[in-house]
Amino acid sequence: MLQGEGSRDLQPGAVVTLNAGRRADFRSSVKRINGFSPSVQSCVCCCYIIISADPENPLRGETQQALPVCSAHHSTMDFNVKKLASGAGVFFTRAVQFTEEKLGQAEKTELDPHLENLITRADCTKNWTEKILRQTEVLLQPNPSARIEEFIYDKLDKKLPSRTTNPELLGQYMLEAANEFGPGTPYGSTLITVGEYQKRLGGAERELLQTSAATFLTPLRNFLEGDWRTISKERRLLENRRLDLDICKARLKKAKQAEAKAAAAPDFQETRPRNYVLSASASALLSEEVDKAEHELRVAQTEFDRQAEVTRLLLEGIGSTHLNHLRCLQDFAEAQATYYAQCHHYMQDLQRELNKCANSVSTPHPTAAVCPDPDHLSAFLSGPSSPVATVSSSSSQRPSKLDMEQTQLPVTGSRKAKVLYDYDAHDASELSLLADELITVYTVPGMDPDWLIGERGNQKGKVPVTYLELLS
DSSP: OBSSOOGGGOOTTOEEEBOTTOHHHHHHHOOOBTTBOOEEEEOSSSOEEEEESOSSOTTSGGGGGGHHHHHHHHHHHHHHHHHHHHHHHHHHHHHHHHHHHHTTSSOOOOOOHHHHHHHHHHHHHHHHHHHHHHHHHHHHOOOHHHHHHHHHHHHTTOOOOOOOOHHHHHHHHHHHHHHHHOTTSHHHHHHHHHHHHHHHHHHHHHHHHHHHIIIIIHHHHHIIIIIHHHHHHHHHHHHHHHHHHHHHHHHHHHHHHHHHHHHHSOOOSOOSHHHHHHHHHHHHHHHHHHHHHHHHHHHHHHHHHHHHHHHHHHHHTHHHHHHHHHHHHHHHHHHHHHHHHHHHHHHHHHHHHHHHHHHHSOSSSGGGGTSOOHHHHHHHHHOTTSHHHHHHHTOTTOOSSOOHHHHOOOSSOOEEEEEOSOBOOSSTTBOOBOTTOEEEEEOOTTOOTTEEEEEETTEEEEEEGGGEEEOO
């Protein structure tokens, strides 16, 4: 019946705890404990049983010390209710003050200009960080469904499963198609070549996504979800302290006005002593109200100054946040440069592979049409900014592919050519080019039609035709 104690251990003034619903059984079964007749007192809402040696006065002696154990529960409940009511009153008072300030009916304490500038700078940082973060996510992952999935996994603190990139998926499809058409056919072998390079592009894209997420996106999210939340919390607390300060100022102002009014207009018509006593009592109450309002104002001013200092220190940390974001931007730009350099390198290698494929097929044979035309493939893979597109746009009558008559010049003949794009030589047999410079070019019998021999002073080497504009 009793928890953890036998009946023989009970002494006068003891307080024990019973299981719920067992108090009546305990009271009815207890007759005599340790040679005395106990008196049992219990609380209807608690499980405390008070044992007394004096049945005539159960609340006397040792039993009285046990009563606060039960009453503490009731006082805690009353305290929680009072605290809730006090909080509701403070919230209502602040709401009234805020509304009157918006309507121009109450004075508002202005913040320090330096603090106002820090707040404006912090808001600007937060807004632009959010926009940059969202747009970077769109750039790295255009698929909105995939972005939502990444967001859910991030909130659940789970690792995102590996996802195949679009170039990797395209390369896989090309390899599967090559197996269907036959790897030994010209079309099948070309699909295998392009598919392998597409998978390499997909791997480079995966590295870009991982590096950008670790060095750029994560620091921006950490700022918005960590530092900025702390700053926002302290700013809300500062706003509450300001409202409390203005409320105390308004209360003191009203108290002084009431005191001044009572002192300036006494009631001289009343001559009875009783009225003089009441008037003196009212003046004392007004004076006491003024003193109380002044004390509350001093306390509110101290709390406001302390919170303003805390908020200022946090806002000044935005400068270090800018430095951190600057380093993140540099890392992001470096990751992009590495990615695009890899893509450019892979595309150049792919073009060489396709040119070899085109040259391995004899032109008079019908099967020559199976292997893709190298210049058309170069235009397709390089996009609108490729040298082929610029060469095509330089003359409305010039075809996209330079004819053999234009490129296969006699060894003794030469022509001037303007360089359209910078070109870095890949080996000693090639000549590096700079955009907009003029060089002398010519061809030799049996040379690849997509290449010419370029001369610049004492330097000589092979140069790609697609990087040149031949001058008449």
